[in-house]
Amino acid sequence: MRKPKTRKNPEMDKPARVTMMDIAAAAGCSQAAVSFVLNDTPGTRISQQTRDRVLEAARALGYMGTSYTMKASYSGLDNVIGFAVDQLATSPEAIVAIEGARQASWNTGNVLLVTQTLGDPVMEPKAIKALTNGGISALIYMTIYTREVKLPSYVCELNIPTVLLNCYTADHAFPAVVPSEIAGGQSSTRHLITHGHHRIGTITGEIWMQAAQDRLTGYRRALATADIPFDPELVVEGDWSAGAGYSATMQLLALQEPPTAIFCQNDRTAVGCYEALKDAGLRIPQDMSVVGYDDEEISRHLVPALTTSVLPHLAMGQWAIEHLNLQTMPGKRYPITKLECSLVNRHSVAAPRAKARHIFDGAQAPR
Amino acid sequence: MRKPKTRKNPEMDKPARVTMMDIAAAAGCSQAAVSFVLNDTPGTRISQQTRDRVLEAARALGYMGTSYTMKASYSGLDNVIGFAVDQLATSPEAIVAIEGARQASWNTGNVLLVTQTLGDPVMEPKAIKALTNGGISALIYMTIYTREVKLPSYVCELNIPTVLLNCYTADHAFPAVVPSEIAGGQSSTRHLITHGHHRIGTITGEIWMQAAQDRLTGYRRALATADIPFDPELVVEGDWSAGAGYSATMQLLALQEPPTAIFCQNDRTAVGCYEALKDAGLRIPQDMSVVGYDDEEISRHLVPALTTSVLPHLAMGQWAIEHLNLQTMPGKRYPITKLECSLVNRHSVAAPRAKARHIFDGAQAPR
DNA sequence: GATAAATGCTAATATTAATTACCTAAACCG
DNA sequence: CGGTTTAGGTAATTAATATTAGCATTTATC
Numbered sequence A, B: 001m002r003k004p005k006t007r008k009n010p011e012m013d014k015p016a017r018v019t020m021m022d023i024a025a026a027a028g029c030s031q032a033a034v035s036f037v038l039n040d041t042p043g044t045r046i047s048q049q050t051r052d053r054v055l056e057a058a059r060a061l062g063y064m065g066t067s068y069t070m071k072a073s074y075s076g077l078d079n080v081i082g083f084a085v086d087q088l089a090t091s092p093e094a095i096v097a098i099e100g101a102r103q104a105s106w107n108t109g110n111v112l113l114v115t116q117t118l119g120d121p122v123m124e125p126k127a128i129k130a131l132t133n134g135g136i137s138a139l140i141y142m143t144i145y146t147r148e149v150k151l152p153s154y155v156c157e158l159n160i161p162t163v164l165l166n167c168y169t170a171d172h173a174f175p176a177v178v179p180s181e182i183a184g185g186q187s188s189t190r191h192l193i194t195h196g197h198h199r200i201g202t203i204t205g206e207i208w209m210q211a212a213q214d215r216l217t218g219y220r221r222a223l224a225t226a227d228i229p230f231d232p233e234l235v236v237e238g239d240w241s242a243g244a245g246y247s248a249t250m251q252l253l254a255l256q257e258p259p260t261a262i263f264c265q266n267d268r269t270a271v272g273c274y275e276a277l278k279d280a281g282l283r284i285p286q287d288m289s290v291v292g293y294d295d296e297e298i299s300r301h302l303v304p305a306l307t308t309s310v311l312p313h314l315a316m317g318q319w320a321i322e323h324l325n326l327q328t329m330p331g332k333r334y335p336i337t338k339l340e341c342s343l344v345n346r347h348s349v350a351a352p353r354a355k356a357r358h359i360f361d362g363a364q365a366p367r
Numbered sequence C: 001g002a003t004a005a006a007t008g009c010t011a012a013t014a015t016t017a018a019t020t021a022c023c024t025a026a027a028c029c030g
Numbered sequence D: 001c002g003g004t005t006t007a008g009g010t011a012a013t014t015a016a017t018a019t020t021a022g023c024a025t026t027t028a029t030c
Helices: A020-027 A031-039 A048-062 A067-074 A093-109 A123-133 A181-194 A209-223 A242-253 A266-280 A297-301 A313-322 A354-364 B020-027 B031-039 B048-061 B069-074 B092-105 B123-133 B180-194 B212-224 B241-251 B267-279 B297-301 B313-322 B356-366
Strands: A079-083 A111-116 A140-150 A161-166 A176-179 A202-203 A235-237 A261-264 A290-292 A336-339 B080-085 B111-116 B138-148 B164-170 B176-179 B200-204 B236-237 B261-264 B289-291 B336-339
Touching: A020 A048, A020 A123, A020 B180, A031 A048, A079 A093, A079 A123, A093 A111, A093 A123, A093 A161, A093 A313, A111 A123, A111 B123, A123 A140, A123 A161, A123 B200, A140 A209, A140 A313, A161 A313, A176 A181, A176 A313, A181 A202, A181 A209, A181 A261, A181 A290, A202 A209, A202 A242, A209 A242, A242 A261, A242 A266, A261 A266, A266 A290, A266 A297, A266 B200, A313 A336, A313 B020, A336 B261, B020 B031, B020 B048, B031 B048, B048 B164, B092 B164, B092 B313, B111 B123, B111 B164, B123 B138, B138 B313, B164 B313, B176 B180, B176 B313, B180 B200, B180 B212, B180 B261, B180 B289, B200 B212, B200 B241, B236 B241, B241 B267, B261 B267, B267 B289, B297 B336, B313 B336
Parallel strands: A079 A111, A079 A140, A140 A161, A161 A176, A176 A336, A202 A235, A202 A261, A261 A290, B080 B111, B080 B138, B138 B164, B164 B176, B176 B336, B200 B236, B200 B261, B261 B289
Antiparallel strands: A111 B111
């Protein structure tokens, strides 16, 4: 609409707006059919094939409706960025990521619009649609648990820059950012190793979850790097809960050669671990070092304060905004970006007691 | 669009879509002028008056653009409710209120769209505009601190049902819901009184804040109800922080007749209070009973767990949704609804020690 | 295997919106 | 005071979209 001048030179019309005619030509049907499909006009019969071809063409050509509505939508408004997350209330990470995204977008005068999907197959499309109604210029799609997602087709059809936060698709069709859990598990374990620990237990989360596997992988890598042999006895499967942390710790303490440090793969597990150690009459960190993961609120209030790793959700939110303008080329593939979980050093780690190490060393021989 | 049949019977056209012609007629200008205004077409000259008249008429008539864009937008979509809050990340209350609102709206198939305003005069209008662009059917306007707000004119002009959450306007032009802080302060204090305490200290927040004043008022009312005289010595002004809680507690302990119980007007203050009591060698609740306020995460992790009052943000969120359909009649006035802060009983309150009470009773006489 | 009914679509047409090309009255101006 | 700007529009035109009517096909139906 800016400079169409369609009248003057019929040869020059190419760069004008995309119309239903163009879509019709591309999809091999009539303008009317396009109108039916795009409006979902009730009472008309269009085959799924044609419907798909039209939507496909509309997306490919970047159809944008009448210019009025779009222009008016944007008037006096910078860009609006949509942020869809499956859960908002269950954990603070979503909030932190949103805050990071907000900060980054604020800087460029963009506004963030947030909605929850709850992974509900009925509500999610509605939520996304509500988001796109106002004409968002980009979408961030976040999940609360790190995992692979299958992006619903209506998200792909949006034809706007999209970034995945804390999740990724198998086809790598969108830029994605997740925490570097492997590196996190590795640095947590290395932290213990550099404090002189050689026998380090770990309590995992539910092992089918990506995060649990990755943290365990990091644990093994750190061990391998330090040439400490991996002992399966020292790995106890938990389920992220304090209760599991308690019994897992008891299990580790019952070992013939108990560890001198425990890497709890989340903070709640560490809470249970603290309880168990207290009940066993062991002091932290003198008798047993503990590290957690996630840097939940509670980790600061435990006594002694828990050394743990912060999930980089703030940085992930910022990253997402900053990488929005990487155009989503159809067919292009993006690597998954991983952001570091940095260790925050508090008071739950110390060198193993000389005595304990002595006993341990001595125990080696008789065996 | 559903049943326009504009052709058949020219008399029956009334319920058809609102077009630019209608707006032009209402505004007393041409369709072209309407187009210019609505599109903000550059290079055209329209007086501010005409511009206003057009916008006014467009709003009044509920102009919705070409049907393509809107129909497609709305298809398969129930109502969308906008939720504007000044801050999302600083405290968990906003999240809780959103969760309440989400639950309530989910039930009726509505979708919630959330945005942050940060009270920023530049961004707030943009954020609200982003919200309304998609055609929200109602708005919830929340502040993180309970306070009076002046609703910006663009909110009033939205002409959609609006509810204020945790804030209110002086003119009572919108339904509003806030926590009943007075009742909360009263029941906290009464809780201590029913446990046998007569000499109850309180540590306030920053006293210029509504919440601090109300909680103090509740404290005085509970005292009055129980015929306990108010002693200004027992009221120490804090600032919601743990640090202030610590020194305020010390101040209370230094009193000639120290209290047997302390009502900390928020949980963080109580954290400082716990510290101070520990340092003074006093046990909770045997030597001193403590109640907090807000039911923050930390209150559950303190030892002993803190008896405190939950802010009813979940209920407030639900209330807001449920009271959205109370039409906003121009000129109508709505009372401010207050929702109860219920006390959650944990382990920081006990009866005053017989000995302490004895000393106290004895001390009365000599005075 | 003829007939009816439904499907899938298009041509033609109606409606709506955007744009160009003026027009008019007041303000300006030497 | 006559000419020239210019703000503030309108009418007419054109582009784009929505809708109606119907036309081939295919798919039951008897």
